[in-house]
Amino acid sequence: MNQTIETLLGCRTDAPGSIQHSSTRSPVLLAEPPHPPESTANAKSPSRASVALSGAGASASAGGADLAGEQVGTVEQELPSTRDRPSSPTDREWAPPTAEALSQRELAYSYPPPPAVNGTGAGETDTALPYPPATPHLTRAPIEIATRDPSVGRGVFATSDIPAGQTVEISPVLVLGEEEYTGRRKGEDCTDGRLRGVEASQLRGYVFTWGRDGSMAVALGIGSLFNHSASPNVTYSLDYAQYTISYRTAKPVRKGEELCIFYGHSVRFSGSAATAAIERDILEDESQSVNDEWGGLGRLGPFETTSDTSSDAGGRRDSSDPSRTARQARVAALKAMSPEELAERDNEIIAPTDAEFRWKKVTELIDPEDAQLTLTTCYAIDVPARISAAVFQFVRKHTGRKFNELAHLKRVRPVYEPLSTTSTPKVETVDLPTQPGGDPPASPTGSSSSSSLKQIRQPRTGPDALQSVLLFPVSSAPEDLAELLAASPVGQALLPESVPLLYTVEVPAEAAVTDLQASEWGKVWPVQIMHIREGAKATKRKKGWEKAKLEWIESQARKVWERALDAGRRGEHPVACRVTDSWCTGFHTSLHPPVTLVTAHDTRVSTGNVLTHAASNAIDAVAYLDCQGGRPDPALLSPETAVPPYLLTGLSVFLSHEPCLLCAMSLLHSRVKNLFYIKRAPGAGGCGSLYSVHEDRGLNHRFEVYEWDGGDFEGIGTGLQCELPLDP
Numbered sequence: 146m147n148q149t150i151e152t153l154l155g156c157r158t159d160a161p162g163s164i165q166h167s168s169t170r171s172p173v174l175l176a177e178p179p180h181p182p183e184s185t186a187n188a189k190s191p192s193r194a195s196v197a198l199s200g201a202g203a204s205a206s207a208g209g210a211d212l213a214g215e216q217v218g219t220v221e222q223e224l225p226s227t228r229d230r231p232s233s234p235t236d237r238e239w240a241p242p243t244a245e246a247l248s249q250r251e252l253a254y255s256y257p258p259p260p261a262v263n264g265t266g267a268g269e270t271d272t273a274l275p276y277p278p279a280t281p282h283l284t285r286a287p288i289e290i291a292t293r294d295p296s297v298g299r300g301v302f303a304t305s306d307i308p309a310g311q312t313v314e315i316s317p318v319l320v321l322g323e324e325e326y327t328g329r330r331k332g333e334d335c336t337d338g339r340l341r342g343v344e345a346s347q348l349r350g351y352v353f354t355w356g357r358d359g360s361m362a363v364a365l366g367i368g369s370l371f372n373h374s375a376s377p378n379v380t381y382s383l384d385y386a387q388y389t390i391s392y393r394t395a396k397p398v399r400k401g402e403e404l405c406i407f408y409g410h411s412v413r414f415s416g417s418a419a420t421a422a423i424e425r426d427i428l429e430d431e432s433q434s435v436n437d438e439w440g441g442l443g444r445l446g447p448f449e450t451t452s453d454t455s456s457d458a459g460g461r462r463d464s465s466d467p468s469r470t471a472r473q474a475r476v477a478a479l480k481a482m483s484p485e486e487l488a489e490r491d492n493e494i495i496a497p498t499d500a501e502f503r504w505k506k507v508t509e510l511i512d513p514e515d516a517q518l519t520l521t522t523c524y525a526i527d528v529p530a531r532i533s534a535a536v537f538q539f540v541r542k543h544t545g546r547k548f549n550e551l552a553h554l555k556r557v558r559p560v561y562e563p564l565s566t567t568s569t570p571k572v573e574t575v576d577l578p579t580q581p582g583g584d585p586p587a588s589p590t591g592s593s594s595s596s597s598l599k600q601i602r603q604p605r606t607g608p609d610a611l612q613s614v615l616l617f618p619v620s621s622a623p624e625d626l627a628e629l630l631a632a633s634p635v636g637q638a639l640l641p642e643s644v645p646l647l648y649t650v651e652v653p654a655e656a657a658v659t660d661l662q663a664s665e666w667g668k669v670w671p672v673q674i675m676h677i678r679e680g681a682k683a684t685k686r687k688k689g690w691e692k693a694k695l696e697w698i699e700s701q702a703r704k705v706w707e708r709a710l711d712a713g714r715r716g717e718h719p720v721a722c723r724v725t726d727s728w729c730t731g732f733h734t735s736l737h738p739p740v741t742l743v744t745a746h747d748t749r750v751s752t753g754n755v756l757t758h759a760a761s762n763a764i765d766a767v768a769y770l771d772c773q774g775g776r777p778d779p780a781l782l783s784p785e786t787a788v789p790p791y792l793l794t795g796l797s798v799f800l801s802h803e804p805c806l807l808c809a810m811s812l813l814h815s816r817v818k819n820l821f822y823i824k825r826a827p828g829a830g831g832c833g834s835l836y837s838v839h840e841d842r843g844l845n846h847r848f849e850v851y852e853w854d855g856g857d858f859e860g861i862g863t864g865l866q867c868e869l870p871l872d873p
């Protein structure tokens with residue numbers, strides 16, 4: 146089994162000093178690179194290594210000499226550093242490093258920052274260095290291990306151009322069981338937050354998630370030295386049968402370029418110039434949510450900030466950023482409001498017709514609330530109330546499975562109107578009751594004539610009150626209805642009176658979904674109300690969204706758009722995705738907005754995998770969060786989302802572009818609640834363009850989709866082409 150799992154790189158710990166995921170339980174921040182072991186082996190002999198001379202019957206040991214240069218391996222060989230090699234090295238061309246080169250290398254190397262000794266600070270050169278700037282490695286691939294950025298540590302670099310698709314390393318792995326890795330027995334509840342086992346060592350920055358059983362793998366060899374990039378040029382695959390991890394170039398790599406893998410979405414490091422670009426969007430994104438509580442991880446423990454939000458621990462936030470200042474001012478203004486004032490402000494309904502409302506529902510269906518009255522024709526009879534039960538039995542007997550065809554209507558109504566007639570059976574004119582306190586309503590069909598309206602002579606209540614009873618839709622009525630009726634208990638019950646006359650009447654074809662529809666359509670025939678959104682007792686839903694919800698949705702759209710632009714700047718397709726809790730009225734407010742679970746962008750270019758669309762990567766990242774137990778604390782999530790039966794149950798997805806058919810189906814399978822996208826993908830999109838997966842009645846889930854309707858507004862929608870190469 147050879148499986149590519151980009152997001153499986155481990156580094157799962159809660160303590161500062163490692164990798165950051167968007168989660169409550171595994172947020173880990175790499176404040177500084179992992180510290181090397183205390184051992185000083187190799188520290189002063191950067192160009193010497195112990196190597197195995199396999200085939201020559203010799204064995205070897207890693208770490209060739211101690212500080213004093215004492216040999217500890219069985220067979221040792223002096224090798225030149227790969228950094229001293231000429232650009233196209235052959236063994237014959239190698240020359241031992243000069244003393245000058247060695248001292249330069251030592252001077253340049255300052256990772257990790259050594260502890261201050263007698264006033265000498267980090268980075269000063271008179272301290273023992275744990276690793277050399279270059280480490281010899283016997284590999285046929287043209288790569289070397291080198292340190293270019295001390296804050297990142299060692300990395301893997303190309304010593305000549307490497308084409309895409311080339312395997313550059315196959316590392317055997319050392320698998321650590323969950324208990325060995327975490328230092329905890331299964332089920333043991335350790336709440337002190339202290340790391341144990343291997344996880345407490347620097348290895349935690351090097352492990353790959355191996356199995357879903359919690360096992361972790363240390364890649365031996367070069368596999369552990371690939372640094373992370375959000376735009377990686379190397380993919381890797383875990384081979385569970387061989388116990389290896391293979392690394393392959395995903396795109397052409399130029400000589401001198403670093404080979405990087407992708408550790409996972411929402412991974413971030415701090416303090417590294419090399420990763421500033423990677424961090425920027427995530428921090429920008431989270432800084433908003435952290436500091437002004439606009440979604441994201443603002444309330445998730447380690448990120449908790451005080452009212453002073455001008456900078457984080459790493460001092461990366463720019464308090465002079467005007468948009469940031471504006472956000473802070475806005476939050477301060479909101480916080481200054483009383484709860485009542487805030488609720489009033491937040492809950493103001495912004496109607497879709499309002500200029501502020503920049504979203505359009507993507508649907509081919511008519512919104513049931515906008516549905517106009519449609520009619521269908523039925524047979525009815527007017528009988529005294531005491532006969533009604535016999536009529537129901539008659540109807541039930543002769544309709545069988547289709548009895549429910551008229552379930553959306555009330556079966557009876559008082560007789561108050563002359564009704565349209567059919568030729569067979571003959572219809573008699575009847576005396577009509579008026580509506581209490583007024584004129585009878587006009588006939589919706591125009592079939593009645595005002596001349597036929599007469600004062601009631603029938604009792605209006607009691608067993609003899611006349612009722613109109615619906616029998617069957619004309620389209621599915623028994624052919625010999627009049628005869629059947631005459632011979633039925635209904636006819637018998639009325640003897641010696643005459644059998645009531647059949648007539649046809651037009652009635653609403655659908656149930657009402659709002660009170661207004663019920664009252665309007667009920668003038669035609671009393672109709673059942675089926676509130677589609679808020680339950681039977683609710684009144685008509687107000688159209689539009691609360692102001693706070695609308696603002697939050699727009700802020701998410703802005704963030705996903707910025708992320709897409711950033712992906713484009715990195716050479717990826719400019720498509721991005723955010724997965725957030727969905728707005729829940731009564732639970733969320735502008736000061737307590739939905740949290741963000743993951744953000745992701747398209748990585749088709751860097752991974753060479755045409756399936757790594759932004760939505761797909763984001764779903765993958767949520768699954769990864771769940772595997773790690775990293776979903777935000779249920780208390781922070783709206784009730785629907787807190788314990789989800791499916792990946793995206795109750796969640797909202799924001800996409801810079803309409804998802805393709807495959808991603809639309811993935812969202813559907815994951816049971817997303819609603820989707821907001823900014824640009825259509827004509828000819829390729831699965832939520833409105835090519836097809837509308839989200840409202841296909843043949844599929845087992847439906848979700849609401851909204852498309853940005855604000856044009857190029859304050860940066861959203863600008864700078865990207867509308868048409869997307871979804872599968873170039």
Ligand SMILES: C[S@@+](CC[C@H](N)C(=O)[O-])C[C@H]1O[C@@H](n2cnc3c(N)ncnc32)[C@H](O)[C@@H]1O
Pocket residue numbers: 163164175177178179296297298299300350351369370371372373374414415417419420
């Ligand atoms: C698997 S190791 C990579 C090799 C490591 N640079 C070394 O010298 O041992 C992962 C560690 O490298 C560092 N690292 C990897 N990618 C990085 C990046 N993009 N920015 C900063 N540090 C990074 C972090 O310290 C991380 O914990």
